[in-house]
Amino acid sequence: MSLGEFEAEVARRAIRCFVELAYPDGNVPKNRAQFVDDLDSATLEQILAKTGVEKLPQESSGATGGNALRIGNAWYPHMKMWIRPYSEAPGFxxxxxxxxxxxxKPDHPEWDQVQQLKARNLELARRIESRWAEEGLPTQEGLLRRYLSDAQPGSSEGDRT
Amino acid sequence: MTLQEQQRILVIEDEPAIRELVCKLLDIHGFVTHGEGDGETGLNAAREWRPDALILDLMLPFVDGFEVCRQLRAEPPQEAVGILILSARSDHESRVRAFELGADRYLTKPFHPNEVLRELLSLRESPDGSEVGLRRRRRIDVVDGPNYRGQVDELVADLFHTTPMAPAEIAETCAVLLDVGRELLDHHAEDVAPGSVHLTCEIFDDRLRHVVNYDGEPNRSNGGWKAVRDAFSHESVVGEPSVEQKLGGSFVETLHPHELVLTRPFRSA
Known part of the structure; x- marks a missing residue:
């Protein structure tokens, strides 16, 4: 399944937005900073072929697939951005x-710290997805709002994307 | 009166916006909903509110979705509740673990709202025995030609290995599916978007069931759904058997939105 209208410029915007929020003080690890610097001159194929960009498994159903980029954040290096195909416009x-x-497990001595880490990561993830939505990039939330807006003419669900 | 009226759905999802929107989606389709934002409060709500089904995220704070599954399946009052996982995790291990711990269905994000509705409705079918004897289920998406053909080829292998169908019958079944897919892709591209038609072939001990689903946009004209219905049921040319005759049954519309089902018993059964 293709990624529809996911093009190099969209990838650049989405990645830069992620990096800006994930590393608010600008201290981006060297390899990731290089990755971002190289985006300007890269085609989509080149971006998706870069080291650190994973190809997500596509099931026989074709329902999933796409790519994941391990960009990390200022306190946790494993957080990822994903792009997945979608059956309706814009296709991703x-x-x-x-x-x-x-x-x-809860009896682990670092349980509380891990919960704090997860809460912090989740909060960042929400902020990144909200920023994408503000910039008109498609997110799960945006697609749901669009569906509900179409299903309920006159509703304002579509206004927030 | 629709099938889902009065069905109570507990949505356990930590992203407030997604939780609220999924609840709203279900509300407008006649479900009764309640939302919780973490595994612990979700478990408590399941015990007190006794929903018919759960929509459950896996990555939840404090108690994750796997643990919610495990605990509910271990409690006799909750062991029959339907559990639909809705997760960004698409890896094989997560799916296997979720099913091992008692999940009934698994959808990955991004999900289409119609998929959620369809899976919830299908949860109701399991307890009445309709899944008994199910050996294999293969979903085929009507997308581009080579991809579609590849999926049909995989179905051929399934039919050879798991059914008593003769090779000629299998070849005919697959030829029909290829013809229908080609017709939809080549002649109805304006009405039927690639990927909006899904064919699920379910191989049971004694029968083969074809389930056709169409996920066209809700406000689109009905041209897409009509094209799909026609493609799967029309008479081809004079003197030739119809698609349904070649598949050995008749397509009927179900209570699910935009769904056709044809069941073909195996002759040797």
Whole structure:
């Protein structure tokens, strides 16, 4: 399944937005900063072929697939941005995978710290997805709002995307 | 009166906006909903509110979705509740773990609202035995030609290995599916967007069931759905059997929105 209208310029906007919020003080790790610097001259194919860009498994159903980029954030290096195909325009959706399921049980000595980390990651993930939506980039939330807006003419669900 | 009226759905999702929107989606389709934002409060709500089904995210604070599944399946009052996982995690391990812990259905984000409705409705079918004897389920998306053909080829292998169908019958079934897919992709592209038609082939011990679903945009004209219905049921040319005759049954519309089902018993059964 293709990624529809996901093009190099869209990828650049989405990645830069992620990086800006994930590293608010501008201290982006060297390899990631280089990745961002190289975006300007890259085609979409070149961006998706870069080191650190994963290809997500496509099931036989074709229902999933797409790519994930491990961009990290200022306190946790494993947070990812994902792009997945979608059956309706624009043909793709962006999302954040906090990627912090560390398998720690409540009796683990670091349980509380891990919960704090996850809460912080989630809050950042929401901010990134909200910013994408503000910039007109497709997110799961935006698609749901659009569906509800279409299903309920006169509703204002579509206004927030 | 619709099938889902009065069905109580508990939505456990930590993203407030998604939780609120999923509840709203279900509300307008006649479900009764309640939302919770973490696994612990979700478990408590499941115990007190006794929903018919859960929509459950996996990545939840404090108690994750896997643990919610495990605990509910271990409690006799809750063991029959339908559980639909709605997660950004598309990896095989997460799916396997979720099903092992008792999930009934698994959708990955991004999900289309119609998929959620369809899966919730299908949860109701399981307890009445309609899934008994199910050996294999293969979903085929009518997308571009080579992709579609590849998926049909995989179905051929399934039919050879898991059914008593003769090779000629299998070849005919697959030829029909290829013809229908080609017709939709080549002649109805304006009405039927690629990827909006899904064919699910369910192989049971004694029968083969074809389920056709159409996820066209709700406000689009009905041209897409009509094209899909026609493609799967029309008479081809004079003197030739119809698609339905070739598949060995008749397509009927179900209570699910935009769904056709054809069941073909195996002769040897």
């Amino acid at each position: 959706v962006l999302g954040v995978d906090t990627h912090d399921d560390l398998g720690i």
